[in-house]
Amino acid sequence: MDPDDSHPDTPSPAPRRPDRGGSTAAAPGTGSGRGRAEPPREPHRPGRLRQAIEAAGARGRRLRAALAGGPPPGPARPEFWRSPIRGPWLTSVLGAGLLVGIPVMFVTGLLSYAAYNPDLAAVNDQTPDKGWLGFYLFSWPTDPSWLYRLTQGVHVTLGVVLVPVLLAKLWSVIPRLFSWPPVRSAAHALDRLSLLLLVGGALFEFVTGLLNIQLHYIFPGSFYTLHFYGAWVFIGAFVVHTAFRIPVMVRALRSRRLRTEMRTSTGATLPEPPDDTGLVSPRPAPATISRRGALGTVGLGSLVLFAVTAGQSIGGSLRRTALLAPHGQEPGGGPDGFQINKTAASVGIRAADIGPQWRLVVRGPGHESVLTRDQVLALPQHEAALPIACVEGWSTADQHWSGVRLRDLAAMAGFPGRAPEVFVESVERGGSFGSTVLRANQVQDPRSLLALRVNGADLSPDHGYPARIIVPANPGVHNTKWVTRLTFGAAS
Ligand code: HEM
Numbered sequence: 001m002d003p004d005d006s007h008p009d010t011p012s013p014a015p016r017r018p019d020r021g022g023s024t025a026a027a028p029g030t031g032s033g034r035g036r037a038e039p040p041r042e043p044h045r046p047g048r049l050r051q052a053i054e055a056a057g058a059r060g061r062r063l064r065a066a067l068a069g070g071p072p073p074g075p076a077r078p079e080f081w082r083s084p085i086r087g088p089w090l091t092s093v094l095g096a097g098l099l100v101g102i103p104v105m106f107v108t109g110l111l112s113y114a115a116y117n118p119d120l121a122a123v124n125d126q127t128p129d130k131g132w133l134g135f136y137l138f139s140w141p142t143d144p145s146w147l148y149r150l151t152q153g154v155h156v157t158l159g160v161v162l163v164p165v166l167l168a169k170l171w172s173v174i175p176r177l178f179s180w181p182p183v184r185s186a187a188h189a190l191d192r193l194s195l196l197l198l199v200g201g202a203l204f205e206f207v208t209g210l211l212n213i214q215l216h217y218i219f220p221g222s223f224y225t226l227h228f229y230g231a232w233v234f235i236g237a238f239v240v241h242t243a244f245r246i247p248v249m250v251r252a253l254r255s256r257r258l259r260t261e262m263r264t265s266t267g268a269t270l271p272e273p274p275d276d277t278g279l280v281s282p283r284p285a286p287a288t289i290s291r292r293g294a295l296g297t298v299g300l301g302s303l304v305l306f307a308v309t310a311g312q313s314i315g316g317s318l319r320r321t322a323l324l325a326p327h328g329q330e331p332g333g334g335p336d337g338f339q340i341n342k343t344a345a346s347v348g349i350r351a352a353d354i355g356p357q358w359r360l361v362v363r364g365p366g367h368e369s370v371l372t373r374d375q376v377l378a379l380p381q382h383e384a385a386l387p388i389a390c391v392e393g394w395s396t397a398d399q400h401w402s403g404v405r406l407r408d409l410a411a412m413a414g415f416p417g418r419a420p421e422v423f424v425e426s427v428e429r430g431g432s433f434g435s436t437v438l439r440a441n442q443v444q445d446p447r448s449l450l451a452l453r454v455n456g457a458d459l460s461p462d463h464g465y466p467a468r469i470i471v472p473a474n475p476g477v478h479n480t481k482w483v484t485r486l487t488f489g490a491a492s
Pocket of ligand 1: 213
């Protein structure tokens with residue numbers, strides 16, 4: 001019977017279903033000879049699950065074949081990486097720099113968070129869900145008055161300075177990121193995962209930090225939360241990485257003398273002996289730069305970044321060198337001639353908010369005073385020389401503030417003895433720092449003022465006229481400007 005001669009009434013012979021053996025056999029129930037044609041049966045379809053398993057099996061087989069077939073052309077092949085200077089020694093020298101710098105970054109970052117006194121009141125805490133990650137928090141001190149200026153200046157300046165070291169370290173280990181096969185065993189998979197968290201965490205922390213200090217708030221969410229949790233993920237991976245790599249690093253650093261390398265020219269530069277780190281190229285190209293040149297370039301990069309950044313924290317004549325400072329080098333002369341973070345206009349302050357009808361409300365349990373600016377000026381005035389230290393790392397030199405001591409206002413609110421914490425509110429609208437809670441030790445400090453004047457003149461509107469908070473060692477954002485209400489003894 002010619003298969004393609006099909007008449008409608010002549011049933012096409014039932015398709016013969018190949019059995020697993022591949023040979024053809026009669027399907028059950030067909031050709032029974034009983035004359036009544038059976039309707040053709042649907043060919044047997046294996047269950048969806050079995051289909052999925054079979055497909056997965058096929059994919060697994062293809063993957064194993066690909067893996068067994070060796071690395072695909074490109075970065076997965078060791079010979080793709082030709083630099084003769086790459087190797088465990090160079091990587092370890094760069095690693096040593098990060099081994100010193102990253103813990104300092106982490107600790108100064110944690111101190112930045114602690115300086116907010118986040119455990120005192122919800123309004124102070126940008127990362128309220130931190131749970132046990134806040135185990136280390138303590139009452140932020142007021143002495144020395146330059147403390148936050150130092151810790152945050154170091155955090156930001158060191159962060160910027162470490163960028164060339166971090167990039168060079170990533171360059172030096174990049175072949176490892178492509179090593180083949182991607183996963184060899186469960187332990188290897190864990191190692192790869194920790195490397196991913198390490199490299200991803202480092203890039204995340206540095207990128208969010210740099211964007212923040214350049215005022216590019218393009219983060220998918222709050223900088224604080226992202227940077228805070230990112231720091232813990234990064235430092236966790238960093239600790240694991242360091243613990244496993246220290247022996248390799250020590251061995252590598254001992255394998256060559258730094259002094260010899262510093263004397264080796266490009267022409268005399270030779271690859272490190274092949275090893276199992278996968279960093280040394282099996283097919284090195286002739287050297288175009290020596291290890292001395294490479295480290296010199298990284299060092300120079302860090303030095304230049306230091307030179308154009310540190311001035312914003314150190315201040316004085318060096319301020320002019322801070323080319324990367326987002327708030328400018330020269331804030332102008334006169335009593336108000338120092339940096340400003342947020343201007344009055346940028347936080348929606350209107351002339352009426354800070355005009356003659358402005359009032360200061362001082363409250364305590366069962367007590368409330370409403371004062372005009374002149375009445376506040378009539379209270380005993382005190383002076384303090386204190387800097388403004390911004391969370392972005394820049395800071396001013398000591399400015400000469402005068403105003404009413406917070407502890408004297410606490411006494412007015414019914415706390416003649418030991419001053420309690422105070423909830424500070426501003427007329428500011430919308431900004432994330434329109435209110436804050438200051439801890440009792442901050443209120444009690446005789447240098448902590450509700451300042452009305454600075455450097456011998458009334459505050460300017462951008463510096464917080466009619467009145468602002470100034471507390472020693474306090475993050476700039478917590479020295480609230482345009483203050484209108486002080487509630488003592490009530491943490492919000
Ligand atoms: C170029 C690198 C970096 C820059 C510019 C930078 C910048 C900053 C800034 C501006 C803040 C203060 C945020 C604020 O209170 O408004 C901060 C906080 C912090 N940084 Fe960094 N950072 C960098 C890298 C790192 C790294 C590598 C780590 C961890 C190892 C880290 C850990 C932290 C922590 C824990 C905080 C406290 C977060 C908070 O207040 O919620 N930072 N950083």
